[in-house]
Amino acid sequence: MIQVLNSEEIRNRIITKYNLMRHYDVDPTGSYPMTKLRNEYEDNIKFSRTEFMSVRIDVLDTDPDTAALIANDIAALLDTIKNSIVQSRAKEALKIVQGDLYAKEARIKLLDDSLGTLRDKGVFDYEKQIERLIEAYGKAIVGGNAGAAKTLQAQLDTLGKYGRAFVTLRDQLIYDVENLSLIKKKYDDAKVDADSFIKSYFLVDRAFAAEKKSYPVRWLIVMVSIVSSLLLGMIVLIGLENYKLYKLQQQA
Numbered sequence: 001m002i003q004v005l006n007s008e009e010i011r012n013r014i015i016t017k018y019n020l021m022r023h024y025d026v027d028p029t030g031s032y033p034m035t036k037l038r039n040e041y042e043d044n045i046k047f048s049r050t051e052f053m054s055v056r057i058d059v060l061d062t063d064p065d066t067a068a069l070i071a072n073d074i075a076a077l078l079d080t081i082k083n084s085i086v087q088s089r090a091k092e093a094l095k096i097v098q099g100d101l102y103a104k105e106a107r108i109k110l111l112d113d114s115l116g117t118l119r120d121k122g123v124f125d126y127e128k129q130i131e132r133l134i135e136a137y138g139k140a141i142v143g144g145n146a147g148a149a150k151t152l153q154a155q156l157d158t159l160g161k162y163g164r165a166f167v168t169l170r171d172q173l174i175y176d177v178e179n180l181s182l183i184k185k186k187y188d189d190a191k192v193d194a195d196s197f198i199k200s201y202f203l204v205d206r207a208f209a210a211e212k213k214s215y216p217v218r219w220l221i222v223m224v225s226i227v228s229s230l231l232l233g234m235i236v237l238i239g240l241e242n243y244k245l246y247k248l249q250q251q252a
Contacts (some may be wrong), residue, residue: 001055001078004085005047010077014070015041023066045070054204064209071207090193097187104180111173118166122155126163126170133159 004010015021015037024040026033044060057074061067123129133156140149 001082002047002049004078004082005055005057005074007081009081009084010074011038011041013077014045014074017073018066018070045074057207059207068207068209075207087194090190094187094190094194097183097190101180101183101187104176104183108173108176108180111169111176115166115169115173118162118169121162122158123162123166126159126166130156130159130163 020026020041021028021033021037024037024044026037026040030036046058048056048058050056057071059067059071059074061070133152137149137152137156140146140152
């Protein structure tokens with residue numbers, strides 16, 4: 001989630017919507033304006049993980065209402081950007097599965113057409129046909145029916161010539177038809193992933209405008225000013241004392 005919040009897509013949308021280039025007083029004609037704008041953005045907008053494994057969004061701005069609006073917009077964009085990334089990957093997966101589906105359907109049609117050609121030659125069910133023809137041929141021979149035996153022999157020759165090819169094509173067709181159902185299931189799942197919008201986060205609290213300044217802290221500024229003044233005063237006094245000692249040494 002933090003990685004998505006730090007994405008270029010969210011940053012660019014917020015910069016555009018709130019015209020942060022002007023809001024942060026960054027001169028677009030100056031040197032390195034985009035670098036300065038990005039630094040300002042990163043200084044004022046922070047994402048952190050809390051002890052409860054949620055994500056906190058903090059926004060600093062001269063206008064507290066604007067800060068709250070930016071924070072809430074960033075949270076709202078999280079789902080849009082994350083789903084865009086997920087759907088982009090899902091659509092690529094869908095293309096791959098779709099290609100497999102079309103290829104499998106084309107292969108099944110080719111196998112079926114090839115089996116149709118063998119059926120036209122008289123091969124319908126190799127195992128049953130060969131069993132019945134051999135039985136009938138034996139009876140014709142035993143019964144002295146030469147004409148029937150000749151006809152049956154021709155059919156046996158046809159089965160002998162095309163039987164193996166028929167069995168191979170038939171078994172491959174059965175396998176591919178079963179496999180096609182699995183590919184269709186993958187295709188349906190991939191299509192759902194590519195078309196669906198899944199909410200990826202639960203909003204605990206909406207951002208609100210701060211009632212008092214978060215930065216700079218007034219008491220800290222006063223304290224730093226006092227300490228700085230004291231230090232400067234001490235340095236000046238030490239400098240004056242050293243100067244006086246130096247003059248005395250020179251006179252001596």
